[in-house]
Amino acid sequence: MIKVNNLTKSFYYQGIKTTIFKDLSFNINTGESIAILGANGAGKSTLLRILGGIDLPDSGTIETDRTISWPVGLVGGFQGSLTGRENVTFVSRIYAEKRNVPEKVRYVEEFAELGVYFDRPFKTYSSGMRSRVAFGLSMAFDFDVYLIDEVTAAGDQRFREKSKRVLQDRKNKSDFLMVDHNLWGLKLHCDRAFILDGGKIEEFSDLDEAVAVHTDRLLSAPANQHAEQ
């Protein structure tokens, strides 16, 4: 179970405080995967970052007995001057037993299919190559809960198909918290949904209903509201 109590998060920009969400409280039971819906800027990715421990809330607590991944597929955690292999080794030395590090590196190498490029500096990679390594690295470790942020939009068609298969396989033993504008992907993996809107969260037990409400709100919102978001 993940229990979120009164989570509040705000950002300061040039001295002006913007509250992203305030006093969010919800529970996620073991065995259920959640789609997080909302317009751009609603705070979906921020919520995932806080759940993943990359960012901290202004106030509130997260109680859990489960292991939670970093946001899957994000390429932010790589050092450009190091090779793909060295970057993967670095992360593996943190998250895995030392004796299992070579196995993790081999998994990512085989998943990414970069050939000789796996031993070249990460900064020389194309965005597609980066996505392959980032996604493969996320899947190299067994977490109880995976935070998945727009991952199905990355890479070429073949990579997307491969990612879908791996996600489907991983779904059998782990739960997902997913943010994706590809609603089809959400329907495939998630059991219910949250809509983040105006700093508040609405819970839906019926995913189709949540998608319908979300789509309706997006289409009926004034154009300038989207621009602001």
Next chain:
Amino acid sequence: MEPPASRLRLDREAGGKSTSRRDGLRRLSGWQVQWRVVDALVYRELRTRVSDVKGGFLGVLMQPLGLIIIWMVFLVAINAHRGGSLNPVLFLASGIVLFTVFSQIVNRSINSMEANEALLFYKPVKPIDTIIARTICEGGLYACCLIVICVATWIAIDQVYMHDIGLFFFTLLLAALIGFSVGLMFMTAAHLFPSFKQTALWVPRILWFLSGVPFRYWIFPPWTKVFFIWNPMMHVIELNRRSMNMDYFTPDANLEFAVLSTVILLTLSLWIYYNNERKLLTL
């Protein structure tokens, strides 16, 4: 047996040091996770350095060695060393290496938050871990350099200068710990107050003179003594020189003062860091 949820919540608040049960296969203590993180960061630091220079690890070792040799040639040329009873090469090598350990850690710590932003992507990695890893790398690397210079000098002059090997390595450790403490404080201050960065960069430059790196401070008029003896780095460097030659005259160097200063700096820096860690991760 799994710890209760309340305990896990406390773990998260204490820095989120928890790892996968399925990959770590067991819950690790905070210290064990920090050990793993520092081990990984040291690996990354060395790999980054190796990728920046030719010649692998030897190239990494040659880089600071080259810097030290250039400094020594310059200081010998201007006759600045005045090492007294200690061989001038060892006198300069001791001062330059110990101070470089300190200054490298401090200088690299000032911009540490920006430089290591990508690392904080992984929950177990905390800002203090990057400074610990840097201290281990710089301390180890420059200790190797000092040993290489000492051995080369002993071979060249056909005489071994080593009076107290324990004190020799202990002073190296103190230099690294002082660098770590000041670096940790500067990293925190520079992130909370960005305008502090410019001031902070001047501190090691001024301390270079006040630590007696190229000369013995007591060759100056007695009234200048007050500018030197408050500085623990001066004591550490002078004690390192004495560890190589018991006849090396250094009237004010005091091991107790150096240790006490290091403990105070370390305590203060950790107190400042732990009271501001949350701000470092959210600002």
